[in-house]
Amino acid sequence: MPSENKLFSPLLPCLMALTAVLCAVTHADTSEVPTFDLPIQCKPGENCWVANYADTDPAQGSVVDYSCDRISYDGHRGTDFAIRDLSVMEEGVSVLAAASGTVLRSRKSEPDGLNKALRDRSKRLGRECGNGVVIDHGQGWQTQYCHLKRGSTTVEPGDKVRKGDVIGAVGTSGNTEFPHLHFQVTHNGQVIDPFSGRNLNQGCGKKPGSLWSESTRELLQHRYPVIFNAGFSGSAPNQRDLMRGHYSAPKLACNSPALILWMEAFWVDVGDRMEYVIFAPDDSIWHKGTVEFKKSQAKVLRYVGRRLKTRCFASGKYRAELKLIHDGRPTSQKNITIRLYDPNQKTSKS
Numbered sequence: 001m002p003s004e005n006k007l008f009s010p011l012l013p014c015l016m017a018l019t020a021v022l023c024a025v026t027h028a029d030t031s032e033v034p035t036f037d038l039p040i041q042c043k044p045g046e047n048c049w050v051a052n053y054a055d056t057d058p059a060q061g062s063v064v065d066y067s068c069d070r071i072s073y074d075g076h077r078g079t080d081f082a083i084r085d086l087s088v089m090e091e092g093v094s095v096l097a098a099a100s101g102t103v104l105r106s107r108k109s110e111p112d113g114l115n116k117a118l119r120d121r122s123k124r125l126g127r128e129c130g131n132g133v134v135i136d137h138g139q140g141w142q143t144q145y146c147h148l149k150r151g152s153t154t155v156e157p158g159d160k161v162r163k164g165d166v167i168g169a170v171g172t173s174g175n176t177e178f179p180h181l182h183f184q185v186t187h188n189g190q191v192i193d194p195f196s197g198r199n200l201n202q203g204c205g206k207k208p209g210s211l212w213s214e215s216t217r218e219l220l221q222h223r224y225p226v227i228f229n230a231g232f233s234g235s236a237p238n239q240r241d242l243m244r245g246h247y248s249a250p251k252l253a254c255n256s257p258a259l260i261l262w263m264e265a266f267w268v269d270v271g272d273r274m275e276y277v278i279f280a281p282d283d284s285i286w287h288k289g290t291v292e293f294k295k296s297q298a299k300v301l302r303y304v305g306r307r308l309k310t311r312c313f314a315s316g317k318y319r320a321e322l323k324l325i326h327d328g329r330p331t332s333q334k335n336i337t338i339r340l341y342d343p344n345q346k347t348s349k350s
Contacts, residue, residue: 032139035213036098036194037163038220039145039183040081040170045222048093051082051180051266051299054193058201066196068204071224071267073298077191077200078144078184082266083170084229087245089179093170095145095152097161098183101137108153110173114243122174129182130174133167140189146182147174178243185211195220223331225272225324229264232318232338237262237303254312254340261287261320262303265332268293268324274302275323281316281340315342 042048053065055072065072083093110130111118122128129146131153136142149171155161172179185192191200194211210217233247234256241247242264252259261278273292280286291302319337323330 033197033211034099034137034139034141036143036185036211036216037096037213038216039096039098039143040181041094041096041166042081042083044081044219045226047084047088049082049222049226049228049266050079050220051178052076052080053195054078054191054200056193056196056198056200056202056204064204066193066198066204069224070296078146078182079194080180080182081170082178082180082228085243085245086172086179087248089149089170089172092149094166095133095148095168095170095181097135097163097165097167098143099135099137099141100162101135101143101160103133103155103157103159103161103167104136104142105134105157106153106155107131108148108151108168110150112150112172114172114177119175119177128175130176131168131171132174135161135167140187142186144182144184144186146184147171147176147180149173223326224267225265225269225326226267226332227263227265227322227324227334230320230322230334230336231262232320232336233260233262233303234258236260237301239301242301249338251339251341253343254315255343256308256313256340258305258307259313259318259340260303260305261322261336262301263322263334264299264301265324266299267297268300269296269326270294273325275325276304276320278305278318278320280318281314286318312342313340315340315345 040048053072055063055074055076056066057064061074063070063072063074083089108131110127122130131148131150132146133153133155134142134144148168150173152169155167161167170179170181185194193200197208197211231247234252235258237247261276263274273290275290277285278287287306289304317337317339322334324332
């Protein structure tokens, strides 16, 4: 059995002795090309999001995804399915076999964590994938599932799995900065983008066809920029607490220092804007405005609101309508509510 150090070293290119023909993906015999279902148990665009596609440009410093956009980072070789935060991770989000096959390798003992020391350690040990699974689907096709939660891996080498079987849970093991599943497809040792069915070194644009099943293609149609987290808070939020899910309370004291509406989004571009309206308990407009983005960012946090200037904000239910606008059209929207209560008001016992 191979040592754990070697289980998830970067996938090697085809041997130099093989010809380029053997390394290339061919679609002449479509019966040999598998179709893949969604490898994570969630609803894309609602409680999980594609945070990064594969980078199809081999040039260093240049990033292009399969659609000729830039939803990736330099050298990225798979698809990242992100979940909202660590509180959702702790509840458990299952990772699923995208197609039937045989487990080749698995690991489950790497620690979860987001600190730099753990990420640097994973790089030194060749364990960037963290806990994960590699499944062989025959005819040279394999899938890899990375950053699984410690102890969640449910399969061992040699196990037979069927499409949709649970093989683990989303975590933060290995070289990762947020809870997500890194999903990677290879054919005869070369990485293939499941959205295009092409080798990564073949670039973007024209494509022979998606490797996703029809139902999965429909699920993965959400557009960018996209809101993946939003809510209210009593003070300016910070990234650390947002990642830990500390701003998810359904109610807030009316004498909080401020009433803040915040939003996290993936892949905003220069000129994109956030439009928001906050309604008071009496349905009047309490706060309204637009925030324009001055630079392109893969992940962004923005917040607006008002500081407390009296004893208390008006108690009751506040609701907000949020929209992200790109090229003059809304690409993502979210409605949020929170109830402000007066901590000094006695409640009657029923």
